[in-house]
Amino acid sequence: MVDILDKVKQRIDKGVTVVSVKSKEMMEVAKIKNQLSVLRNQQENVLSGLGELVYQMYLQNTFNEEKIRNKCEVIALLASQIQEKEGDLKELHLRAEVALGKSFCTTCDSELPVGAMYCSRCGEKIAEYEKP
Ligand SMILES: [Zn+2]
Incomplete structure (x- = not known):
């Protein structure tokens, strides 16, 4: 009788662990995904700004390479931040897997x-x- 109870209890403990690990992971994942969408929006804005800038330069026939370069550097910076966040997501996922053994x-x-x-x-x- 005690054996069965112990087994049931073990199973419940395990269930709670899976739920808590997964819910903690999901909360962090949601946070990072939120940051990712902000970064992607920023990147898109700067990209379209760059397009507009280049077109204005074309219209005025005055290409300012430094201005273009500056915008590109901002885009590259955002891209590396996005990559980092994507890495964080993978790491979170892996850590939850290791914690649960699944x-x-x-x-x-x-x-x-x-x-x-x-x-x-x-x-x-x-x-x-x-x-x-
Ligand atoms: Zn699937």
Whole structure:
């Protein structure tokens, strides 16, 4: 009797751990995704500003390379920040997997069998992801 209770309790503890690890991960993921969309918006704004700037220069027939370069540097900076945040997302995902000893699809978040190459629910390729 005690055995069964212990097993049930263990299972509940495990469930709570999975839920807490996953919910903590999801909160952080939501935060980073938010930052990512802000960065992507900024990048898009600067990109369209650059296009306008170049066109104005064309109209006035005065190309100012330094101005173009400055805008490009801002875009490159944003791109590297975006890359960093994407890396953070992957790291978060990996850390949750390590903590739980399980793999999850990066797209639909369903649990993956060990060594799976594709997600059985959404078909996302995951082989690439497993590489260190
Ligand atoms: Zn999936």
